């Protein structure tokens with residue numbers, strides 16, 4: 001039987017095509033609720049999506065959207081922000097997109113402190129291409145692509161981000177929608193690169209890291225007086241994995257200006273609304289070469 005959806009203000013004419021029970025639903029709800037709570041009009045929001053089940057959200061959220069190339073969602077988002085700094089620019093992409101093909105882009109955008117929010121779907125598999133191990137898969141994880149168990153240790157987005165100088169680092173769980181919604185809200189409000197990495201169970205292909213797995217283990221750092229200004233402690237917490245798994249804000253630094261603030265051409269009106277001088281190709285070559 002087809003799933004029934006009650007349409008809200010940020011929905012489109014298309015219904016999600018994710019598997020019933022997929023963790024993507026929780027992220028979808030949290031993101032839409034966060035945007036509604038912040039009262040950002042849809043035409044002021046650009047969401048850049050990666051290729052993956054996560055990226056299919058492009059059809060289900062009624063803001064501006066751009067379905068990027070696999071692993072190229074971050075540079076597309078950075079470019080869009082430079083072109084129109086008035087937009088709220090958000091990346092929605094999988095852990096394969098962000099830490100496999102797109103790992104270099106992720107680290108360099110973090111280093112620059114580009115003013116974008118990255119919502120990374122950590123399901124530890126390549127969902128769309130039917131369940132191969134993603135870079136986040138835990139050592140020993142068996143999948144169709146790693147039948148004897150994965151040899152490498154897992155890539156960890158929050159610890160990589162902290163090491164690269166990220167100014168807002170957090171982790172949510174798609175089974176805790178209102179908590180995740182709060183994280184997304186704060187991440188959007190943060191000026192600079194904000195990471196919301198999300199435990200997002202892939203109920204079809206990852207039979208280990210499922211909803212019961214996380215429900216038994218996760219806790220909220222903000223309930224335990226975690227000091228979000230302590231970078232070393234944040235790094236330690238980002239690596240915690242076992243009987244207890246932390247969620248919440250690991251690290252926050254409001255003092256560092258975003259990338260755009262350093263560029264003289266970004267001062268004043270957004271580039272996109274400034275009048276274009278009619279120039280021939282030879283003029284441009286003369287000016288730039």
Ligand SMILES: Cc1ncc(C[n+]2csc(CCOP(=O)(O)OP(=O)(O)O)c2C)c(N)n1
Nearest residue numbers: 051052053054070094095096097126127128
């Ligand atoms: C350049 C390129 N390489 C590989 C692919 C094939 N491909 C499509 S989606 C995907 C992985 C998706 O996994 P992830 O990014 O974790 O997203 P999920 O589907 O789990 O949400 C791959 C490898 C592609 N489309 N383009």
Ligand code: SF4
Nearest residue numbers: 019022053127202203
């Ligand atoms: S394959 Fe996994 S990630 Fe993709 S829609 Fe199904 S449950 Fe979600």
